[in-house]
Amino acid sequence: MxxxxxxxxxxxxxxxxxxxxxxxxxxxxxxxxxxxxxxxxxxxxxxxxxxxxxxxxxxxxxxxxxxxxxxxxxxxxxxxxxxxxxxxxxxxxxxxxxxxxLPQIPEKIGEFDSLKIGSAAGNAALSCQQVESIFNPAKITGVITEFANKRPALILVPTVAHGNWLSECLTKSGLRVASYFGELRPSTALAAWTTLAAGRADALVATRSGVFAPLPEGLPIIIFAEEEPSFIQFDAKPRYDARLLARARARAEGRELLSLAVTPTLSAWHTAQNRVLLAEPPDLTLISLAEERRGGFWGFLTERLRAAIAVSLTQRKTALVIVNRKGAATSLICRDCGQRVSCSECGSTMRVYPRELFCGRCRNKTATPTVCPSCGSARLKDNGLAISRLTAEIKKYFTAAKVVEVTGEAPGKNNINGDIIVGTEVLLHSLRPQLEKLELGAVAVPLAEQLWCGANFSDSEEGYALLRGLASLAREKKAPLILQTFIPEHEVFLALGDTPEQFYKQQLSVREEFGYPPAYLRLRLETSVSENLERVRKMLDELLPGAGRQLDQIAKNEYLLQLRSADELVPVAFQKLPKDWRWEVK
Ligand SMILES: [Zn+2]
Ligand SMILES: [Zn+2]
CATH class of the missing domain: 3.40.1440.60 (PriA, 3(prime) DNA-binding domain)
Structure with missing residues (x-):
């Protein structure tokens, strides 16, 4: 044999x-x-x-x-x-x-209990539940234990920080918790990975690579903070989205799966049979920057924003200010010809730092020019709101306060102790669990559309989730939430006043209309040489059985596939080739 x-x-x-x-x-x-x-x-x-x-x-x-x-x-x-x-x-x-x-497996493994694994085809059930605060220990423990219903569960978390927070919280409630976060010593990693199959724990809290940990029949899977993008591994092969893998696993092995989030993704909502969405509209102050400009104020620290920070300071709490652009300005613009200084290698707009310009796309660096590369004019101006500029503006107004800048560029070294914390979106993702230790007196976003405005079909969903996440944080800390924007009529701000259900339905109808995920699976294929359509169809069939005949040729070397799809595993690949090109499938 x-x-x-x-x-x-x-x-x-x-x-x-x-x-x-x-x-x-x-x-x-x-x-x-x-x-x-x-x-x-x-x-x-x-x-x-x-x-x-x-x-x-x-x-x-x-x-x-x-x-x-x-x-x-x-x-x-x-x-x-x-x-x-x-x-x-x-x-x-x-x-x-x-x-x-797989976990790292040590050279010698000692005595192991026998492992029990199993599946129950046909018993899959996908649920999606909103929680007002993902970091409320009593609430989260309650939701998890109720769903698990005395069964041990595999709980996937987006980052180690989320995992540590959740493990501690579940342990305090009396559960036996094991953690699997990669980077463990081989002996520890293997023991953790097999813990549920060996019947040694009530919960296994794992980051994305633990999604295939061995499980006995009927044990459920929970995805904690499901809206977090860290479930996707996009920077190294294999590229995958652990949330989609977990859903595919639940379907294949007949398991119950719960997506738990302040704002579940539209895709989780769309594929779930059971949905619980209970959120109330958040309390917030929305300030129109256009109106401020008409009133003659040109900065980003408006009077009402400054007042909120001042109150936070007198309460001896921390004010949190989110600016989602690194550097000193988003671009250097010529006052005479209107051109932005762009990267000589890839053509992207260069980001402005105090001593140099930096290309966020191909990482090219150059000295700050003194004259416009297009017309030779010396009238160059920093343009757009970025973190260092705002920090400087804040320090000017609040001279006695300790102002800390957090960009997440030095992982593990982010000091988030100060009277005023000015930080990028990283504070809402991997550093989010650390905010739990702080007393917040104000939460503010001086230019809210910076959090999401791009050219992606899912921008509104992303922006909505980020703002709801901020609202949840502000509510939990009993701090006021101040959002400033040039476009208060944008659908994301309007949606904050609706129920999430209304927002999801509206977004889904737009995706349906234009053929985007999760309503449709959309793939654009390009070939480098002229190919026979039948041959390309055959190749596609290997990837997605049966999809080949639905592929259309749209140009000489370009093909388009648009499939009605519930939830297919397509590459979440995101490839960036320095100085060349990039592609994305979502
Ligand atoms: Zn110019
Ligand atoms: Zn570049």
């Missing part, structure tokens, strides 16, 4: 390897973990199948070294099949995907 193995390795190609099964080996099944020789190394692999014989002559095969957990599988047949689909649809080799989704 031989076993066909997926090696957990950084291999650039998709290949399985055959090994002989020794007489005395325990019973192996698809999904068992084994140790095998690979070149001169000994590595871990996953049993893909067990067969009578290999296509290779027996003399060329090596025997497998050992079976982990006495041959007990760690992946169900459904999960193994899903893994193969993922590798295709996310365009990453199976061995690389496996390496990503």
């Amino acid at each position: 031989i076993t066909r193995v997926i090696p957990a390795l950084r291999l650039p190609f998709n290949r399985l390897f055959d090994y002989l099964i020794p007489e005395d080996a325990p019973l192996l099944q698809p999904g068992s973990l084994v140790r095998v020789s690979f070149g001169s190394r000994r590595i871990v692999g996953l049993v893909h199948s067990v067969q009578e014989k290999s296509e290779l002559p027996t003399s060329k095969l090596r025997p497998l070294h050992s079976a982990l957990f006495n041959g007990n599988p760690v992946f169900t047949a459904e999960l193994l099949e899903l893994l193969s689909r993922l590798s295709l649809q996310y365009q990453a080799p199976l061995p690389l995907f496996l390496l990503q989704l």
Whole structure:
């Protein structure tokens, strides 16, 4: 007998390897973990199948070294099949995907309890629930324990900081909690990863790579802070969105899944059978900057914003000010010809820093020019609101206050202690759990549209989620929320006065109308040489079975696919090639 193995390795190609099964080996099944020789190394692999014989002559095969957990599988047949689909649809080799989704496994593993895993096809149920504050310990513990209903649960978190906060909170409520955050020592990582299958804990709190941790039949999955973009791995291969993987897993293995968030994504709302959306409209002060300009005020620290900060200071609390642009200004603009100084390498607008210009796209740096590169005029002007400019403006008004700037550029070194914290969006994502320690006296966004205005179909959804997140923070801290904008009539501000349900329905109807996700799956394919349409259709069929015949040719080397789709696993790939091009599929 031989076993066909997926090696957990950084291999650039998709290949399985055959090994002989020794007489005395325990019973192996698809999904068992084994140790095998690979070149001169000994590595871990996953049993893909067990067969009578290999296509290779027996003399060329090596025997497998050992079976982990006495041959007990760690992946169900459904999960193994899903893994193969993922590798295709996310365009990453199976061995690389496996390496990503397995823990580091130590050289020697001691005694292990036997692992129980299982699935219950047909029993999947997707739910989506809004919580007014994701950081209210009593509320969150209540929602999680009610949903889990005495069953242990796998809880996915966007960042380690979220994970630490949640683990502590669940532990205090008396649950046995294990954490799996990657970067653990191999022995700890393996014990944590298998903890639910071994029946040793009530909850496993895991970051995205823990999404395939072995689970007994019927154990549910919870996605905590589901709106957070950190569930997507986009900067390294394999690129994937752990939320979509969790949903696909729940469907394949018949599990209940709960998306828990202040503002669940439109995609979670759209795919859920059960939805609980209870949010009340937030309390906020919306200041029109256009009106301020008409009144002759040209800065961003309007009188009402300054008054709110002053109150926070007298209460000896911290005022939080969000500015989502790094640097001193968003661009350098010529007063004579109106051109913005752009990157000589890629053409993007250069961001202004005190001593240089910086291209956020290709990371090109140049000295600040003294004359306009287009017309030679010396009348160059900093344009747009960015963090250093606002910090300077704040320091001018509040000379005695300790003002701290937080950009998230030095991870782990972000000091968020001060009278006034001026920070980028990072404060609302990976640093969000740290805000829990602060007493906030005011929450302000001097230019709110900066948080989302771009050219993406999902901008409004993103902006809505960010503002609702801020409103939730302000409410929890009993601090006033001040938003300033040039476009108070924008749908995102209007939506804050509606129920979330109304916002989701309105957004979904727009996506339906224009053929965007989550109503539709939309792919644009480009080929570098002229291809026969039938051939391109065949290639697409490998990626998405049956989709090929719906592909249309829209130009010589361009094809468009628009499919009505509930929830497909498409690449969330986002590739950035310095000085060249970038592409995005969402
Ligand atoms: Zn000029
Ligand atoms: Zn550039």
